[in-house]
Amino acid sequence: MNKKLLSFIFYLIVVISCDTNTEDCCDQQIEQEVFEELGYDKPYEYGKIYYGRNKYVEFYPGSLPIILSAPHGGDMIPTEIPDRTYGTTVTDSNTKEITLAIKNAFLSKLGKTPYVVINNLKRTKIDANRDSIEGVQGNRFAKRAWEEYHHYIESSKNKIIQEFDYGLFLDMHGHGANPDGFYDLRTWLGYLLNKDELQLSDSELNTSNYQNKSSIKTLSFVSPENFIQVLRGKNSLGTLLDSLGYESVPSVSDPSTNGTFYYSGGYNTSAHGSAIIGNPISSIQLELPKPGIRENSVQWRDYSNALVIALEKYFKSHYGIDL
Numbered sequence: 001m002n003k004k005l006l007s008f009i010f011y012l013i014v015v016i017s018c019d020t021n022t023e024d025c026c027d028q029q030i031e032q033e034v035f036e037e038l039g040y041d042k043p044y045e046y047g048k049i050y051y052g053r054n055k056y057v058e059f060y061p062g063s064l065p066i067i068l069s070a071p072h073g074g075d076m077i078p079t080e081i082p083d084r085t086y087g088t089t090v091t092d093s094n095t096k097e098i099t100l101a102i103k104n105a106f107l108s109k110l111g112k113t114p115y116v117v118i119n120n121l122k123r124t125k126i127d128a129n130r131d132s133i134e135g136v137q138g139n140r141f142a143k144r145a146w147e148e149y150h151h152y153i154e155s156s157k158n159k160i161i162q163e164f165d166y167g168l169f170l171d172m173h174g175h176g177a178n179p180d181g182f183y184d185l186r187t188w189l190g191y192l193l194n195k196d197e198l199q200l201s202d203s204e205l206n207t208s209n210y211q212n213k214s215s216i217k218t219l220s221f222v223s224p225e226n227f228i229q230v231l232r233g234k235n236s237l238g239t240l241l242d243s244l245g246y247e248s249v250p251s252v253s254d255p256s257t258n259g260t261f262y263y264s265g266g267y268n269t270s271a272h273g274s275a276i277i278g279n280p281i282s283s284i285q286l287e288l289p290k291p292g293i294r295e296n297s298v299q300w301r302d303y304s305n306a307l308v309i310a311l312e313k314y315f316k317s318h319y320g321i322d323l
């Protein structure tokens with residue numbers, strides 16, 4: 001039987017049984033919404049859009065071995081979810097729009113798209129780039145959205161591994177001024193290596209220890225280039241973006257931030273990349289500055305076109321894949 005129909009019948013039973021029971025029964029049971037099993041909306045077909053409960057999460061199945069995730073660009077503030085009481089709550093403005101622009105740029109140039117997972121809830125309600133404890137802070141509706149978000153990513157990863165063996169997960173963010181007021185206008189690429197580790201020389205950093213803890217562990221094993229080259233050599237994502245006019249760290253020109261503040265990658269970069277366990281999907285966190293990239297639709301369209309070119313070269317160089 002159709003699962004939606006089953007849920008409705010269950011709801012009717014609750015309502016009818018409540019009519020004959022005490023008031024207590026009604027208040028408690030009617031409020032407890034039953035969620036569908038995750039994955040009830042499978043199979044995920046390319047070209048369709050799938051939404052989680054109340055459209056808090058949206059998912060675009062793709063046809064390329066790339067997943068784009070936008071956890072901090074949402075603006076929905078439903079009253080059923082109270083505001084989070086601890087942790088960061090700042091929105092990464094226009095990152096949802098940029099993520100969709102990148103999808104469209106791939107479609108225009110290649111006729112194919114990456115998988116895209118977007119959180120529409122404002123960060124005051126959920127943080128989809130934290131573990132579920134800090135991310136939802138005990139609210140079951142936020143927890144449901146968190147689970148859907150990561151379910152759609154996991155489904156995308158499985159499909160990509162089946163079709164391509166390897167792939168890349170990109171977590172899309174935006175950074176503002178540093179705590180000391182300095183605004184670093186470079187894009188920060190996070191590989192789970194902190195700012196002090198990036199300060200090390202190539203020979204100090206090019207070890208199995210750092211390779212193992214980086215989010216591109218598997219990609220750097222598959223690549224004909226060595227770990228440090230993949231991280232900040234001439235075919236690294238940072239250098240490719242640099243060559244297209246978008247200064248990035250790490251890269252040949254900027255191997256590190258020079259010790260200044262930097263985000264090296266959060267929960268998603270760790271959970272959905274290849275650090276330690278060597279998952280076939282590697283990951284990079286992109287922290288985009290606002291000036292020059294996130295201010296208006298012309299900027300983010302130009303940036304998206306550049307990122308597509310950079311990723312085409314990146315996949316060819318390291319995975320031997322023609323996108």
Ligand SMILES: [Zn+2]
Pocket residue numbers: 072092172173174
């Ligand atoms: Zn963010």
